[in-house]
């Protein structure tokens with residue numbers, strides 16, 4: 131049975147705001163109602179100070195939607211336009227769980243605005259100023275390389291306009307509901323994976339409005355049973371606009387990896403990416419140059435198609451670490467496009483070794499030791 135937005139809006143008329151007695155539908159606080167198959171998602175705009183008071187309204191809205199015939203799963207979130215303080219009831223972890231930054235590395239702590247995620251030691255963003263530079267390919271292979279180096283790793287597809295992780299990991303199917311609203315991530319090559327692509331049918335047009343974007347991403351960060359992770363890699367949406375800035379602020383990021391191709395235009399955008407994270411006080415873990423050069427498979431000749439080396443110079447200019455160069459390679463592309471990421475399926479290839487080296491540097495920055503066998507601290511318990 132097809133669920134319509136009108137039916138959902140009617141159900142929400144029955145939910146009243148505690149202060150005014152006004153119905154949620156009439157309150158002007160509702161985002162667009164997104165219906166995808168039997169799933170319904172909606173966000174309620176709140177002031178950060180109302181979080182605790184509005185939680186019962188959120189719960190009531192969710193059960194009202196759950197009662198609409200044909201609804202299999204209802205996801206209702208509270209969103210604040212401006213980033214709120216740590217969520218009600220959450221406590222900050224002890225200092226030992228904060229990322230340490232190696233000497234000579236950026237030394238800013240993560241933005242204090244976003245609450246940490248229970249069980250997850252470090253959240254890092256993989257970002258690019260410009261689309262199509264290989265950000266998702268890098269995020270996927272970096273996550274696999276961190277896992278190959280011994281870390282427990284998850285990856286979240288925050289590129290909700292063009293989710294690519296299902297394809298890159300060759301994963302299909304729906305995440306299992308573990309309890310209440312909490313979903314189990316899927317698993318690919320030993321890495322836990324969550325993507326909006328698992329929740330929304332591929333042919334569903336992705337019409338997201340501001341608050342919906344944040345609520346979908348917040349849910350994927352916080353209402354997924356990630357378990358104990360050393361690193362959660364977030365594949366950010368490309369670009370450096372307001373949406374990306376808000377996301378960087380709302381996510382408890384320990385650092386960011388910027389991906390760029392060597393062309394001047396991409397580098398200008400990469401510079402914007404660095405500036406964006408600096409603005410939000412997120413340390414830059416470094417820049418990766420993707421599609422750096424091309425080795426012709428027949429002759430072995432090397433071609434610097436896009437003028438290789440630009441990202442290394444740019445990193446030096448910006449005073450951030452340069453993490454490595456990944457060549458343009460047909461096998462890498464073919465494997466990515468068929469769900470067989472190179473680090474997992476050809477671990478001794480030169481590309482995989484580059485990703486392993488990038489992962490080693492990233493972990494060294496996060497842990498402050500470079501010791502890949504470092505033991506995680508005891509689990510952080512958040513009520």
Ligand SMILES: Nc1ncnc2c1ncn2[C@@H]1O[C@H](COP(=O)(O)OP(=O)(O)OP(=O)(O)O)[C@@H](O)[C@H]1O
Nearest residue numbers: 261262263264265266267368421457458459463466
């Ligand atoms: N080093 C490489 N060699 C060959 N092909 C590559 C390389 N890196 C990425 N690609 C290919 O380039 C295309 C774009 O890569 P990807 O989706 O990772 O980019 P993106 O920056 O995440 O893009 P978007 O902005 O669309 O999310 C993909 O088909 C991918 O397989």
